[in-house]
Amino acid sequence: MATRTRRSQRRTEALSRERIVGAAVELLDAAGEGGLTFRALTERLSTGPGAIYWHVANKGELLGAATDAVVAAALAIEPDKSPKTPQDEIRAVALGLFDAIDEHPWLATQLSTQFSRSPWGSVTARIFESIGRQICALGVPEDNWFTATSGLVHYILGAAGQNAANARVLGPDVDRTEFLDAVSRAWEELDPGDYPFTRAVADQVRDHDDHEQFLAGIDLVLTGVTALHLPGGQADTPPAA
């Protein structure tokens, strides 16, 4: 408690939507979803709630704007190292999102919510589009475009979100290997009768690299995507009888 937040704000600096969104991101980063409060926001910006409501419709819109800002920055990084395969392009976008969610764990929930509330609005549309284009470039037949793209996006968001959540379960400074060790031990103590699989998989958790694990999942889905339209593989012909 009594954590001094910076008072550096020149109170003369004009209030703007951007400044509000920036402060919102800072609060979310510092204390998660619960940290974004109109009281905290007014204190940090040294104004009253009315001032904020003049620039922003409500808390929901503010959350959306914060999400937009962070994701847009993450997707914009990519410079133009020209010759890349569609797979590499997909991995780059996926890793960009993975790292953004890792830095801003609140993004995971927010993106899922926003993605489902209005898929064609704002950021989520850009994510869908950028993955979709590569699916298309991969030579996937048009019938499978939608399935393949949304499959990938769901995996990316889900896996990245879980990783971020794992990272924050304990304090920010807990040793990663120490934490994974604890998880692994917890799994190993499960009832052997009820959880044989989870127990067997326990040490795979212990020493896995986050990025590697994440990319392995991407490749898994990509393998499925490309295998589907090879001779003998149709969407309606499941992988085995």
Added chain:
Amino acid sequence: MATRTRRSQRRTEALSRERIVGAAVELLDAAGEGGLTFRALTERLSTGPGAIYWHVANKGELLGAATDAVVAAALAIEPDKSPKTPQDEIRAVALGLFDAIDEHPWLATQLSTQFSRSPWGSVTARIFESIGRQICALGVPEDNWFTATSGLVHYILGAAGQNAANARVLGPDVDRTEFLDAVSRAWEELDPGDYPFTRAVADQVRDHDDHEQFLAGIDLVLTGVTALHLPGGQADTPPAA
């Protein structure tokens, strides 16, 4: 407004954790995450907040218990029609979750949260385990068990969640095809320069069957899972150069 909730409660019936969880599920179903309130709960059960806190530690625990109850019911349905392939088994579990989330949309957020907060606790562990066993039965090499299983689980939760959210975007009685039509049209009106892919995929959205689409995604991942360990396919050997 002024929606009459049932007053049928015999006030003499003893308060119990089960009865509280049951009421919580009803409130969540009726009005979503925001509908679960200690005031609403006390009214429905005709008690005070103190009584509820005697049976339940806090709101988080109550949400967890509600999630547990609903998912356990969904996974328990499966009778023993004996001979099934692992794929069929996976599809059955996936569809069970899909339908449960469709009936109780709040489950999506809740499961993701719970899944990441403590993967080894309660329901999420059971989901992971039941999918994992089939992955194992599929002959996937042990190295890929964890990746394959969590990939599938993420897809299932993500896709089911999005479907449920879509279903509730408009009122519960809006025609499905009418809604999909609106989405499709919205996509078609996107900027052709920025969103060529999304526009191209717009009519695939218009006439898709939810279950079919969902299962196609499952098969896509399953194809990847099984293809990985065929001759020539290793986890570290991405689907194309």
Added chain:
DNA sequence: ACCTGAACACCGTTCAAGT
């Protein structure tokens, strides 16, 4: 046009007190 800040209707949670 932009900002102030008191006020409103909520929320989760606690706790002395009852039975």
Added chain:
DNA sequence: ACCTGAACACCGTTCAAGT
């Protein structure tokens, strides 16, 4: 052991009033 209900510290949001 189980329940009551007033009270506390918080929310998001509004709005008359100022500049």
